[in-house]
Amino acid sequence: MSTQDIILQQLANGLIMGSFYALVALGYTMVYGIIKLLNFAHGDLYMVGGFVGFLILSAISGVLGESWTAIVCSMVLSMLAVGLLGVIIQRVAYRPMLTAPRLSILITALAVSMILSNGVMSITDGEYLAFNTDLGFDGLDFGNVFISYTQLALVISASVLMFVLYFFVNKTLYGKAMQAIAIDQDACKLMGINVNRIIALTFFIGSSLAAAAGVMAGVYYGSLHFSMGFVIGLKAFTAAVIGGIGSIPGAMLGGLLLGLLEAFGTQIPFIGSEWKDVFSFGLLILLLILKPTGILGKTEIERM
Amino acid sequence: MQTKQMTALVGSALAGLLMLSQANAADLKIGIMVPTTGSEATAGKDMENSIKLAADEINKAGGVLGMNIVTITGDDGCDPQMASSAASKLVSSDVVGVVGGYCSGATLPTLKIYGDAGTPFVVAAANSTKLIDANPGTSFQINSTGFDQVNTAVSLFQAKGIKTLAIVHQGDGYSEDLAKLTKEKWTGMGLEVVAYEVVNKGEQDQSSLVTKIKSKAPDAVFWTAYYSDGALLIKQLRQAGFRKLIAVGDGSNSPKLLEIAGKAAEGVFCFSNPTADYLPAAKDYTASYKANYKQAPDAYGPLAYDGMKLMADAITRAGSTDKAAIVNALKETKAFTGITGAVTFTEQNTLAKSNFVVLVAKGGKWTLNK
Numbered sequence: 184m185s186t187q188d189i190i191l192q193q194l195a196n197g198l199i200m201g202s203f204y205a206l207v208a209l210g211y212t213m214v215y216g217i218i219k220l221l222n223f224a225h226g227d228l229y230m231v232g233g234f235v236g237f238l239i240l241s242a243i244s245g246v247l248g249e250s251w252t253a254i255v256c257s258m259v260l261s262m263l264a265v266g267l268l269g270v271i272i273q274r275v276a277y278r279p280m281l282t283a284p285r286l287s288i289l290i291t292a293l294a295v296s297m298i299l300s301n302g303v304m305s306i307t308d309g310e311y312l313a314f315n316t317d318l319g320f321d322g323l324d325f326g327n328v329f330i331s332y333t334q335l336a337l338v339i340s341a342s343v344l345m346f347v348l349y350f351f352v353n354k355t356l357y358g359k360a361m362q363a364i365a366i367d368q369d370a371c372k373l374m375g376i377n378v379n380r381i382i383a384l385t386f387f388i389g390s391s392l393a394a395a396a397g398v399m400a401g402v403y404y405g406s407l408h409f410s411m412g413f414v415i416g417l418k419a420f421t422a423a424v425i426g427g428i429g430s431i432p433g434a435m436l437g438g439l440l441l442g443l444l445e446a447f448g449t450q451i452p453f454i455g456s457e458w459k460d461v462f463s464f465g466l467l468i469l470l471l472i473l474k475p476t477g478i479l480g481k482t483e484i485e486r487m
Numbered sequence: 488m489q490t491k492q493m494t495a496l497v498g499s500a501l502a503g504l505l506m507l508s509q510a511n512a513a514d515l516k517i518g519i520m521v522p523t524t525g526s527e528a529t530a531g532k533d534m535e536n537s538i539k540l541a542a543d544e545i546n547k548a549g550g551v552l553g554m555n556i557v558t559i560t561g562d563d564g565c566d567p568q569m570a571s572s573a574a575s576k577l578v579s580s581d582v583v584g585v586v587g588g589y590c591s592g593a594t595l596p597t598l599k600i601y602g603d604a605g606t607p608f609v610v611a612a613a614n615s616t617k618l619i620d621a622n623p624g625t626s627f628q629i630n631s632t633g634f635d636q637v638n639t640a641v642s643l644f645q646a647k648g649i650k651t652l653a654i655v656h657q658g659d660g661y662s663e664d665l666a667k668l669t670k671e672k673w674t675g676m677g678l679e680v681v682a683y684e685v686v687n688k689g690e691q692d693q694s695s696l697v698t699k700i701k702s703k704a705p706d707a708v709f710w711t712a713y714y715s716d717g718a719l720l721i722k723q724l725r726q727a728g729f730r731k732l733i734a735v736g737d738g739s740n741s742p743k744l745l746e747i748a749g750k751a752a753e754g755v756f757c758f759s760n761p762t763a764d765y766l767p768a769a770k771d772y773t774a775s776y777k778a779n780y781k782q783a784p785d786a787y788g789p790l791a792y793d794g795m796k797l798m799a800d801a802i803t804r805a806g807s808t809d810k811a812a813i814v815n816a817l818k819e820t821k822a823f824t825g826i827t828g829a830v831t832f833t834e835q836n837t838l839a840k841s842n843f844v845v846l847v848a849k850g851g852k853w854t855l856n857k
Contacts, residue, residue: 313749414691459695
């Protein structure tokens with residue numbers, strides 16, 4: 184492989200990894216934007232999404248076969264199911280804590296994360312589940328640069344989801360209500376916006392995006408495990424912070440940037456791939472020193 | 488009046504407790520240290536099951552020195568810190584000996600804890616060479632060590648005409664050790680290691696590493712870590728069009744690897760300690776394991792089972808539950824033949840004779856390579 188091939192291939196790798204990070208980061212950023220909560224359970228919703236998708240796919244593959252239609256169906260159903268789970272979590276665990284000190288709700292989020300991951304661990308006996316869809320290794324071959332159709336489908340579906348979300352938040356009344364709540368909840372209540380319903384809707388969307396990423400990861404990587412939400416949760420959170428937490432385009436940008444940094448970090452000459460994370464997170468620290476609010480984050484004015 | 492009644496009640500309750508503890512005096516407490524939670528819980532539970540199976544069989548045959556074996560499980564979570572506290576807990580529960588040890592990284596710090604207490608420890612699966620240096624003399628490794636595996640690996644690569652090698656590990660005690668030893672041996676023979684890489688535990692996307700490996704065009708890739716992430720690497724290597732030889736270390740010897748990697752795993756080589764499927768002597772063990780646990784034993788079950796039997800054998804030969812006497816008896820093990828073969832120890836308490844085999848994935852199954 185020539186240097187140019189390597190650069191192109193790593194670019195593709197980075198974009199694929201980045202679209203996963205971006206999808207999960209969106210949930211973090213939306214929830215933070217609207218109720219200033221770092222939802223630590225978000226990575227676990229990604230994991231639950233993967234498992235739910237697996238269950239649905241196993242159930243419907245008898246009828247539809249393990250085709251793309253079946254995968255899309257299971258993804259949509261898993262998004263609905265996990266979206267609802269997100270709403271339930273918000274209703275049961277977070278809403279009663281909204282007026283409590285910030286730290287209490289943060290700890291509640293940690294607890295929800297533990298309950299989800301340990302719950303799935305008990306159900307699955309801590310076993311790895313093989314998600315074998317056998318999509319084949321075909322793809323687009325540009326000499327030494329290779330992108331499989333599965334990878335292409337992943338990036339396209341992630342982009343479609345992100346585009347739909349962007350449209351929803353900016354062009355619909357519900358989206359505008361979300362933005363308004365992020366600015367001032369009390370004023371929204373006075374304007375007749377049903378704040379609780381909009382918060383629930385935010386959780387629904389954020390959780391279902393995580394579920395979509397979870398199903399895609401299951402299909403693409405071929406294995407599921409109760410701990411799979413941890414690493415990606417951490418990385419997506421980082422992506423959200425780089426992009427400027429609370430900003431939706433920021434989360435997308437942050438995710439892609441982190442993916443690219445990691446891909447190219449592996450390739451730095453003379454040092455092994457064990458320095459990949461040191462490199463990417465080192466750059467992130469530098470970025471946050473120079474711009475503490477993230478790339479697209481706005482400096483908040485503290486209201487007294 | 489009431490006080491008297493109370494005293495009588497308390498008195499009889501105390502007497503009952505005393506009797507209960509007397510009944511317990513005939514129990515022989517053996518500790519099991521394996522990961523029963525966390526990423527390696529599957530292998531750990533399999534070992535726990537096998538040890539309990541061996542203990543049950545011994546108890547049914549009359550126990551050890553007339554005592555009933557009672558097992559206490561300490562969960563090491565495949566984590567050095569958790570393992571240290573599990574070991575301390577086992578020591579303070581007065582176990583006579585400990586059987587177990589799956590993750591080398593987690594087993595390493597416990598050797599000193601057991602050594603300080605004089606507790607004999609039969610290490611059934613963990614086989615990093617670091618364990619040899621850290622052994623205070625009370626631990627016994629019944630799995631072949633990393634050195635044996637390196638020799639098996641290198642001779643396979645040579646037989647296949649491999650010139651350049653890529654080695655990938657996960658930065659933990661076990662896989663880094665195996666990777667380092669292989670690299671030393673390989674470069675010592677004047678051959679080249681073109682990539683020496685690390686994958687973070689639990690990271691699903693390894694595409695950037697795959698691209699890097701492909702760009703170095705090695706004749707073979709050797710994965711030295713566990714099956715869960717190994718399966719992902721194999722799948723992504725094959726997906727990216729890497730068609731050359733792939734070999735995995737004994738930590739990846741699991742049917743799950745083949746299940747997760749699917750058809751991408753076809754033709755992958757695996758170095759393995761003796762597993763039940765390839766051991767004629769393990770037929771009865773496999774049958775009773777299936778009857779008891781409704782599933783087939785995993786890779787390290789037979790060794791764990793042998794570990795328990797060896798411990799019981801040593802206690803019988805020692806003729807007492809004195810820990811020092813048991814350690815001596817273990818050292819002098821001569822005529823013990825388990826389902827994985829005969830056990831004799833070297834000066835360093837490691838197996839005198841290696842028991843590694845080479846497997847190859849064929850039709851979704853591990854088969855013995857001929």
